[in-house]
Amino acid sequence: xxxxxxxxxxxxxxxxxxxxxxxxxxxxxxxxxxxxxxxxxxxxxxxxxxxxxxxxxxxxxxxxxxxxxxxxxxxxxxxxxxxxxxxxxxxxxxxxxxxx
Amino acid sequence: xxxxxxxxxxxxxxxxxxxxxxxxxxxxxxxxxxxxxxxxxxxxxxxxxxxxxxxxxxxxxxxxxxxxxxxxxxxxxxxxxxxxxxxxxxxxxxxxxxxx
Numbered sequence: 001x002x003x004x005x006x007x008x009x010x011x012x013x014x015x016x017x018x019x020x021x022x023x024x025x026x027x028x029x030x031x032x033x034x035x036x037x038x039x040x041x042x043x044x045x046x047x048x049x050x051x052x053x054x055x056x057x058x059x060x061x062x063x064x065x066x067x068x069x070x071x072x073x074x075x076x077x078x079x080x081x082x083x084x085x086x087x088x089x090x091x092x093x094x095x096x097x098x099x100x
Numbered sequence: 101x102x103x104x105x106x107x108x109x110x111x112x113x114x115x116x117x118x119x120x121x122x123x124x125x126x127x128x129x130x131x132x133x134x135x136x137x138x139x140x141x142x143x144x145x146x147x148x149x150x151x152x153x154x155x156x157x158x159x160x161x162x163x164x165x166x167x168x169x170x171x172x173x174x175x176x177x178x179x180x181x182x183x184x185x186x187x188x189x190x191x192x193x194x195x196x197x198x199x200x
Contacts, residue, residue, distance in 0.1 A: 037198035098137035
């Protein structure tokens with residue numbers, strides 16, 4: 001398994017627009033091979049912050065998803081709404097609840 | 101929904117022991133009301149680091165789980181293996197893939 005978790009800071013006032021793009025990405029990933037989890041979260045009291053957690057069958061499945069046309073289009077839509085991606089970690093899931 | 105994501109640093113050499121305790125916790129949470137996700141992850145090249153991501157139906161469900169006897173016992177087992185919990189965030193999931 002392969003995972004990523006990371007913080008995205010939206011441009012001021014653009015968090016909700018960026019959340020919409022990311023939820024469309026999650027929907028597009030419904031068809032992606034090996035995508036187990038793609039959770040979009042907000043952080044209380046941090047009005048521009050978004051937190052994404054992804055779990056994939058493999059790093060290769062994650063990389064391949066970035067080439068999907070729908071995901072490429074959403075990256076283009078989302079990029080202007082992002083101020084910074086300040087923290088991002090590779091986290092290799094070893095088990096737990098809610099995974100296949 | 102309610103979520104938490106956070107980094108735990110194990111005492112030197114104790115990461116694998118702590119992972120085992122956390123996976124037992126994930127198993128115990130199989131019976132907990134409203135626990136959707138409890139993923140235990142490791143971070144490449146960070147030999148003492150563990151990353152936990154949890155998603156719950158509500159903050160109240162999360163709080164209630166801390167009173168379960170099995171979880172209390174696992175907190176007692178795990179605490180001596182923990183060096184520090186350096187970062188922890190409340191992340192309120194707004195949607196995505198892999199959630200109920």
